[in-house]
Amino acid sequence: MIEFRGAAVRTDDDDARVLLHPLTLTLRERRVSVIGANGSGKSTLLRLINGLLVPSEGAVAVFGEDTRTAGRAVRRAVGFVFTDPLSQLVMPTGREDVELSLRARRLPATERRARADGVLRRFGLEHLADRSIYDLSGGERQILALAVVLAVEPRILVADEPTTLLDLRNDARIRSLIAGLDQQVVFTTHNLDFALESDRTLVVDDGRVVFDGVPADAVARYRDLASAVRDGRR
């Protein structure tokens, strides 16, 4: 369960620009999507969930733990997948990157290696385990990025546009993979079909959540916003 309690984010430079206006809501649904225009504040909202950002005012809590005062516990509970997997993968090969994730668990080396192999098998990546991450296709990299985050079994997965850089086939692979996860998943996307697969959708516009509800209605609202821009009404 994720709670936003009047959480707002501002830059702390002179103009104190608001990136996210005060937001109060609770996310309990298994699949929550966040849609909105480029630069609307979607990523800022997502970053608050695992403590990558702490709110300038208000608070964000995950399973009751405040991201400001219990950052470590929150990060253990919330895995974060970036848009570009190359931003996420920091080791030369997939096996090593999965092992890097497992280091946080302080496991003995042999157990860590065995678990890493298990994770790679689970995601169908065992044949790519020792290949350089630069030799993988975009889809393989994104699946690997998911695998390294899920290796430590977080209770919540947060994914920032996980399919944006992918072709149609890999887009479908990632969506089906995410659909099969036991974890609560919160994701941003520009793919409205993907958003429609969720249980609840937030529409973010200019740093505000302007709609919160059923995905079909949210998508309609988002289309209205886009039409307003096209027609010069906004």
Added chain:
Amino acid sequence: MRGFGSTLGLYRPGRGCLYRTPPSVKAAASLACAVAVVAWRSPTTTAGVLVLALGALVIGARLSPLRILRMLLPAAPVLGILALYQGIGQGWLRAFTVVGGITACLLAARALTLTTPTQVLLDGMVRLAGPFRAVGADPERFALTLSVMLRSIPYLAGLFVGVREAARARGLERDPRVAVTPLVIGAVAYAHRTGEALAARGLGDDDRDGHDGRHDGHGHLGRRAAGSGIGRDRDPDGP
């Protein structure tokens, strides 16, 4: 990027006795090469160490001489300039001693990183830094820092090549600002991204803030991120 990855320090799975040799032995041998080259500065020592390092890569790691040459290619301009400088100033034998010694050390270090998985190196570094735990050091963090540094070298080398090609494509290769500015910005952005990726995965979180997982509350990356408007940076599209 790939080429630099194989040149400057990344593990490549393979067969050969070096892959089965304990990392501590390989590290000690690599260190011994450096000590020998520095302590006994002579053409004979350099030649001996060079033969040993080449032998280790050809026999121990089963690399072809061509691949070894390719590994040295990115360092060739610097080694070439150094050789010229030493050769003209102090004689060609001296140039061989210095440049050959550096090459031998590079190859010896490469033999270690090429044949040892990064995680095994990390484990070794954690053990090595273990005694410093007594004075408050965190060996895991120390090892992680070193491995991230190791991983950054090929990335930055690849970035340099990319920036140079982009400048050439625009006909601006003679303007040093065109090469240096994006390189510096790219390096800072890379450091930022890597830090964020590690923070998002909880790697490098301070263990000393209690077993209940709480820390002092002043925010790791979060506070810095809010301050620097990272929400903007990381969204591929803007704020």
